[in-house]
Amino acid sequence: MIEIKNLCKSFEERPVLKDISTKFEKGKTNLIIGQSGSGKTVLLKSIVGLLEIDEGEILYNGEDVAHFSNKERKSLRQDIGMVFQGGALFDSLTVEENVRFPLDMFSKQTEKEKLDRVNFCLERVDIKGANELYPAEISGGMRKRVAIARAIVLNPKYLFCDEPNSGLDPMTSILIDNLINQITRDLDITTIINTHDMNSVMEIGDNILFISHGEKWWEGNKNEILYTSNEKLNDFVFASPLYREMRTLKKQELKDEQS
Numbered sequence: 229m230i231e232i233k234n235l236c237k238s239f240e241e242r243p244v245l246k247d248i249s250t251k252f253e254k255g256k257t258n259l260i261i262g263q264s265g266s267g268k269t270v271l272l273k274s275i276v277g278l279l280e281i282d283e284g285e286i287l288y289n290g291e292d293v294a295h296f297s298n299k300e301r302k303s304l305r306q307d308i309g310m311v312f313q314g315g316a317l318f319d320s321l322t323v324e325e326n327v328r329f330p331l332d333m334f335s336k337q338t339e340k341e342k343l344d345r346v347n348f349c350l351e352r353v354d355i356k357g358a359n360e361l362y363p364a365e366i367s368g369g370m371r372k373r374v375a376i377a378r379a380i381v382l383n384p385k386y387l388f389c390d391e392p393n394s395g396l397d398p399m400t401s402i403l404i405d406n407l408i409n410q411i412t413r414d415l416d417i418t419t420i421i422n423t424h425d426m427n428s429v430m431e432i433g434d435n436i437l438f439i440s441h442g443e444k445w446w447e448g449n450k451n452e453i454l455y456t457s458n459e460k461l462n463d464f465v466f467a468s469p470l471y472r473e474m475r476t477l478k479k480q481e482l483k484d485e486q487s
């Protein structure tokens with residue numbers, strides 16, 4: 229589990245995150261949503277330690293990272309898998325080399341063990357026979373799968389994904405969402421996803437944090453969001469007639485399940 233307490237972050241005295249507290253639970257898909265520029269990426273980067281915070285606490289399994297020794301920080305870094313916006317694969321490396329990269333950096337496994345692990349992870353994300361291909365030779369959806377395989381190759385406890393569906397068609401987005409959701413449960417890890425995708429919100433949001441202008445406005449799960457009276461959140465999530473329609477259908481589905 230990851231907990232943040234009273235987190236504040238400014239850039240040149242311009243506050244970007246204002247006193248945010250929340251918990252991201254283990255074995256659950258935690259989503260951060262909010263308008264463009266609301267502070268989602270800054271929050272994610274602060275949690276993984278890519279940005280220094282001004283105030284507050286970031287606790288991994290109850291331990292404040294501010295008090296970690298260098299050794300503990302290094303160990304935490306290896307427990308973190310990241311799927312960056314756009315995938316961020318190395319263009320000059322093959323699919324296999326991309327996924328093996330963290331193993332080459334951090335593990336002392338033999339070549340055979342590394343190859344077995346790479347193939348296991350590629351199979352886990354449903355990619356077979358693409359080991360020798362380069363990122364430019366595969367589709368956007370496959371590149372996301374490779375990025376996920378690379379993110380889980382070191383068996384992380386925490387998985388961070390920044391806009392994993394950006395640039396994907398709706399069908400592929402659903403497949404990627406389901407894959408991340410399933411991996412989160414199978415590996416029992418803490419997953420945090422930044423997203424704009426309202427379909428993700430309604431399908432895989434075990435825990436949803438809504439931020440606006442750097443402030444926490446709402447949190448809850450994918451069922452609770454259907455019934456929220458929070459005006460700002462409603463305007464953001466159910467702005468389009470399509471999503472309002474989807475909300476009606478989902479509410480009916482929930483009623484049917486309960487009766």
Ligand SMILES: Nc1ncnc2c1ncn2[C@@H]1O[C@H](COP(=O)(O)OP(=O)(O)OP(=O)(O)O)[C@@H](O)[C@H]1O
Pocket residue numbers: 239244262263264265266267268269270271
């Ligand atoms: N390194 C930086 N220096 C100065 N300002 C920054 C920096 N990084 C982010 N910001 C500012 O912080 C605010 C929040 O940015 P952030 O990237 O977190 O938004 P976001 O919610 O992730 O947006 P999007 O959905 O478009 O990716 C923006 O106003 C941005 O300009």
